[in-house]
Amino acid sequence: MCFGNRWNGGGVCVNGRKCQRTLGTHALARPEVASALAVAQSFLRRYQYGLKIWDAYRPVEVQAQLWQASHNSDYVANPQIGAGSLHTWGIAVDATLVDSQIRDVRMPTDFDDFTPAAMLPYMGSSLEIRAHLRLLRYAMHMAGFCGLRTEWWHFTIVDWQKYVPPEKAKSAAQVLETHSEGGL
Numbered sequence: 660m661c662f663g664n665r666w667n668g669g670g671v672c673v674n675g676r677k678c679q680r681t682l683g684t685h686a687l688a689r690p691e692v693a694s695a696l697a698v699a700q701s702f703l704r705r706y707q708y709g710l711k712i713w714d715a716y717r718p719v720e721v722q723a724q725l726w727q728a729s730h731n732s733d734y735v736a737n738p739q740i741g742a743g744s745l746h747t748w749g750i751a752v753d754a755t756l757v758d759s760q761i762r763d764v765r766m767p768t769d770f771d772d773f774t775p776a777a778m779l780p781y782m783g784s785s786l787e788i789r790a791h792l793r794l795l796r797y798a799m800h801m802a803g804f805c806g807l808r809t810e811w812w813h814f815t816i817v818d819w820q821k822y823v824p825p826e827k828a829k830s831a832a833q834v835l836e837t838h839s840e841g842g843l
Contacts, residue, residue: 686715689749692816696752699802707759708794713770713812714753717746733809734773741830742823750822751815752804756795764791767811779808 688696692715700710717725722738729735736744745751756764767783768776775781782789796806804814820828 686712686752687749688715688752689816689822691818692750692752695802695804695816696754699798699804702798702801703756703794706794708764709757709759709761710798711755711757711761711763712752713755714746715751716749717744719743719747722747731773734771742827745815745819745823745831748819748822750819751813753810753812754795754799754814755812756791766791766795770812773810777810777812779806779811781811 696710696712703709719738722736722744725735726737736742738744738747742748753770755766755770758764765783765785765788767781767788768774782792792811799806799814803817805817807813807815820832823831
């Protein structure tokens, strides 16, 4: 996956490659996370929707580049502090909805739009957007994920602590406690 957009340093691409998000790019995650995503996907199919994964496992080197470009701990974890990003442990994903034709549906913001509109409880400017966001959050919650208050698209597997060394899990828990939302 490639992490280039206007929010990682004015469009500077990491890994020295031209960045494009393309259909069919493989996302990596722990097997338990992949299984939980399959549960959410199965649920969404009943309603003629599906998941699109924007980001999943992220190498530490890429996290460091994102941190260097942003230095904004509200949205990008400093890889030198605590557990770093839960993406680097393969236990977090950034996801949105697609329709039955695999077309993006309207959501509150674009991916990595770090504005107040990306934060919960903001639900979008229309009933359609609110319905899409509620459906995504419900599907992910039912599959065993919790959301992040500052990014409507970010989801972490609920039992994430078992994948992070205990000394790092404590600091990550403090961050998640202030930034997460578990309810619907």
